[in-house]
Every structure is written in C-alpha cells, then in structure tokens.
Amino acid sequence: MTAELGNARIMIVDDAVTNLRLAKSALSGAGDVFTVTSAERMFELMDTALPHLILLDINMPGMNGIEALKALKSKPDTADVPVIFLTGLTDTGHEVEGLRLGAVDYIAKPFEPELLRARVGIHLTMRSQRIKLETQSQELERFNRNLQAMVAEEAGKVVRLQGAVFSTVVDLVESRDDITGGHVTRTMNFLKLLMDGAVESGVYSDEIGAWDQEIILQSSMLHDVGKISISDAILKKPGSLTPQEFEEMKLHTTFGAAVLDKISATLPEEDAQFMRHARIFAETHHEKWNGSGYPFGIPGAEIPLQGRLMAVCDVYDALISKRPYKDPFPVEKAERIIIEGAGSHFDPNLVGVFAKICHRFREPGGSAGWAVRKVLSWRAGTPVALCGGGTTDYARSPEHVHTFIFNFKYLLLQINLFNSFQYYWHIFHLLNNIFYQYFVE
Numbered sequence: 001m002t003a004e005l006g007n008a009r010i011m012i013v014d015d016a017v018t019n020l021r022l023a024k025s026a027l028s029g030a031g032d033v034f035t036v037t038s039a040e041r042m043f044e045l046m047d048t049a050l051p052h053l054i055l056l057d058i059n060m061p062g063m064n065g066i067e068a069l070k071a072l073k074s075k076p077d078t079a080d081v082p083v084i085f086l087t088g089l090t091d092t093g094h095e096v097e098g099l100r101l102g103a104v105d106y107i108a109k110p111f112e113p114e115l116l117r118a119r120v121g122i123h124l125t126m127r128s129q130r131i132k133l134e135t136q137s138q139e140l141e142r143f144n145r146n147l148q149a150m151v152a153e154e155a156g157k158v159v160r161l162q163g164a165v166f167s168t169v170v171d172l173v174e175s176r177d178d179i180t181g182g183h184v185t186r187t188m189n190f191l192k193l194l195m196d197g198a199v200e201s202g203v204y205s206d207e208i209g210a211w212d213q214e215i216i217l218q219s220s221m222l223h224d225v226g227k228i229s230i231s232d233a234i235l236k237k238p239g240s241l242t243p244q245e246f247e248e249m250k251l252h253t254t255f256g257a258a259v260l261d262k263i264s265a266t267l268p269e270e271d272a273q274f275m276r277h278a279r280i281f282a283e284t285h286h287e288k289w290n291g292s293g294y295p296f297g298i299p300g301a302e303i304p305l306q307g308r309l310m311a312v313c314d315v316y317d318a319l320i321s322k323r324p325y326k327d328p329f330p331v332e333k334a335e336r337i338i339i340e341g342a343g344s345h346f347d348p349n350l351v352g353v354f355a356k357i358c359h360r361f362r363e364p365g366g367s368a369g370w371a372v373r374k375v376l377s378w379r380a381g382t383p384v385a386l387c388g389g390g391t392t393d394y395a396r397s398p399e400h401v402h403t404f405i406f407n408f409k410y411l412l413l414q415i416n417l418f419n420s421f422q423y424y425w426h427i428f429h430l431l432n433n434i435f436y437q438y439f440v441e
C-alpha cells in the first residue's frame with residue numbers, strides 16, 4: 001500500500017520520552033504517529049500493523065537500534081519498511097553501519113522539526129514510488145505471460161487446423177483405394193524401421209541422419225496423394241489392369257507431384273522441407289533400381305533416396321495386404337520377393353538392410369505401435385498413445401481408459417466381422433467418433 005505525508009503510519013522508537021514528544025509534534029498531521037520506548041515494544045506493535053516508516057534511535061536499553069535494524073531486515077514482512085536512524089552525539093560511526101545494514105537515512109539529534117518533517121516526507125514519497133514501480137513491473141510481467149499464453153493458444157489452433165486438413169487429405173486418399181485400411185500408416189511405420197535399420201548399418205546414414213525424422217515420416221503419408229485423380233474403375237478393379245489402364249494408374253505419381261507443387265506455392269517457407277519430401281515421395285516411389293520403373297524410368301542412385309526407401313515399404317505392404325485381385329501373402333513370401341528384387345526393383349543396399357531387420361516388420365508393436373501413436377498425436381494435437389494390443393497410456397481418467405478399450409475392442413470385432421468395403425466408412429466413422437469423443441478437446 002502506498003502512503004505519503006498526511007496518511008502515513010509512522011513509528012518512532014526512542015527510550016527518551018522528550019525526543020518522542022518532539023518528533024511526534026514535528027510530524028503532527030503527517031498521519032498516524034506511534035511512539036514506543038523500546039525496540040521490543042516496536043516489534044510487538046508491528047504484529048498488529050506494519051508502519052510505512054520507522055524512526056529508530058540507536059542507543060537504547062535492551063535491544064539497540066543496530067540489532068533492531070538487523071532483525072527488521074532479516075524478515076520478509078519487514079525488510080522493505082524504510083528505517084531512518086536517530087543518532088546522538090555519542091553515536092559517531094554508527095551512521096555508516098546503519099546505512100550499510102539498510103537504513104535509508106539518518107538524522108542527528110537534537111533534530112530540527114522542519115528538517116525531520118522534510119526528510120520523512122522525502123522517504124515516504126520514495127517508498128510510494130518504489131511500490132508503484134514494483135506493481136507496474138508485476139502487471140507488465142502478468143501481461144507478458146498472458147500474451148505468451150494467447151500466442152501459444154493461437155499457434156496451437158493453427159497446428160490443430162493444419163493437422164485436421166492434413167488428416168482429411170490422407171484419409172481421402174486412403175479411402176479411395178485401400179480396402180483394408182491402414183496402408184498409409186503401415187508404410188510410414190515400415191519407413192521408420194527401414195531408416196533406423198539403415199542408420200544402424202551405416203547405409204546412407206549421413207543423408208538419413210540429416211533429415212528431420214518427424215517431417216520425413218509425416219510427409220511420406222502423402223506418397224499416393226495423386227490417386228485422387230485416378231478413377232474408381234481402375235483403383236478398385238478386381239483383376240489386373242489393361243496396358244491403357246496401367247498408363248492411367250502411372251499418372252498418380254506426376255499428378256501427386258503437381259498437386260503438391262500447387263499447395264507448396266501457397267505455403268510459407270517453414271513448410272518447404274515437408275513439401276519437398278512429400279513431392280519426392282509422390283513422384284518417385286514407383287521408380288525401379290534398374291530403370292524400368294515410372295514415371296521417368298531413372299536408374300540407381302539417380303532415384304532420390306526417399307523414393308528408393310518408399311519403394312521397399314510400399315511393395316512390402318502391398319504384398320502382405322489384401323487387394324481386390326489377391327489375398328495377403330504370408331510375410332515369409334513377401335520378404336523373399338523383396339530380397340529377390342535387390343538390384344532390379346530395389347536398391348540393393350536397402351534390401352541388404354531389409355534382410356537384416358525384416359523381422360521387426362512382423363512385430364505387432366512395430367507395425368501398429370509407433371506409427372499409430374504418432375498419427376493419432378499429429379491428428380489430435382494430443383499425446384494419445386495406442387499400442388498393438390489396443391491399450392492406452394493416456395486418457396483423462398480410468399473410466400475413459402476402460403470405455404475406450406471397450407469401444408476399441410468393439411471396433412476390432414466389427415472389422416473382423418465385416419471386412420468389406422461397404423462397412424469401411426461405417427468403421428471409419430465409428431473410429432473417428434470414438435477418437436474425438438475421448439481424446440480431442
């Protein structure tokens with residue numbers, strides 16, 4: 001609380017009653033002036049109300065002024081109360097010690113009433129100014145904190161909105177031709193396993209190590225974005241494609257790159273890395289090591305590394321997945337096909353890595369753990385964690401965990417019972433409902 005001459009609470013401490021009377025008279029009209037004859041009594045009174053300023057004698061029986069000042073400065077409640085020493089002729093040297101210990105001033109006795117009043121007025125004004133500055137500084141700090149929170153909230157909204165749009169695009173692409181679902185998520189997870197394996201084996205580790213892992217993996221989800229341009233008759237054809245249909249199918253690579261170019265032109269510079277990776281994935285994931293792939297037929301290391309990595313993951317997932325024209329292959333057969341494709345379809349260095357670590361592709365936690373967790377957290381902007389067994393390590397309460405697991409099991413049951421396209425959207429919406437109900441704010 002601020003106080004100046006007129007409404008101040010001033011305490012005068014002196015064992016000489018004459019001095020107390022004189023000082024009280026000099027400060028009449030300055031506010032509430034309390035007089036006490038000992039430091040001990042001063043502390044008793046201060047338990048009831050803190051003074052705005054203390055005039056403190058040095059030489060007193062019992063606790064002297066220096067000891068009293070030390071005690072005042074040692075307590076957080078009283079440390080900031082300004083103290084002016086009243087010094088007598090015999091107190092030489094104590095003025096310096098008093099100022100060093102934190103007194104704001106000293107006044108020699110016998111004092112001039114006018115001088116005493118003027119000095120007290122100055123120190124009360126200085127105290128008020130200090131308190132105003134501290135209050136303003138605290139308000140400024142609070143304002144800054146609020147501003148930072150608002151900026152973070154707005155930034156969070158933008159990230160969530162971007163995530164929602166991105167998620168919609170990925171779902172749209174996947175819903176066009178992925179009968180069993182999960183291709184995008186699985187290939188992303190395989191990509192992570194393959195990149196980790198390559199780095200462990202020292203294969204392309206410099207190039208892969210220089211990539212931002214989250215950006216590269218998230219951008220890989222758009223590798224088939226060009227399929228939105230391919231007709232249903234081709235995408236869902238239960239048999240093999242005619243040469244003409246295959247030519248149309250090939251266009252999803254260049255079309256995907258063109259779509260991403262258009263989007264890139266509207267995005268800020270900070271998204272350039274994401275879009276550059278996404279474009280390379282979309283355009284080059286069907287190129288082959290021997291130059292017989294599409295759209296360009298470029299061979300070997302001319303194919304960007306992202307495309308060579310995705311070729312392995314994309315084909316492996318196609319092999320182990322159900323398609324309109326085939327049942328899923330056993331993993332052993334899929335692994336053999338990939339390994340046999342070294343040097344013809346696939347980069348032999350990457351196949352070498354694949355051969356070492358393909359057992360990791362089979363692990364439920366490998367294919368459904370990390371990637372699902374990442375996708376859900378990207379999409380929700382929430383630290384959601386699902387693992388292969390359908391459990392969760394994040395939820396708002398135990399009831400939510402229980403209900404979520406129940407619903408998730410129900411969802412899995414439906415997928416098993418109705419594993420056909422006509423139920424795809426039903427299942428998809430059910431998953432969305434469950435997801436948004438329990439994990440999105």
Ligand SMILES: [Fe+2]
Pocket residue numbers: 223224252285286
């Ligand atoms: Fe593709």
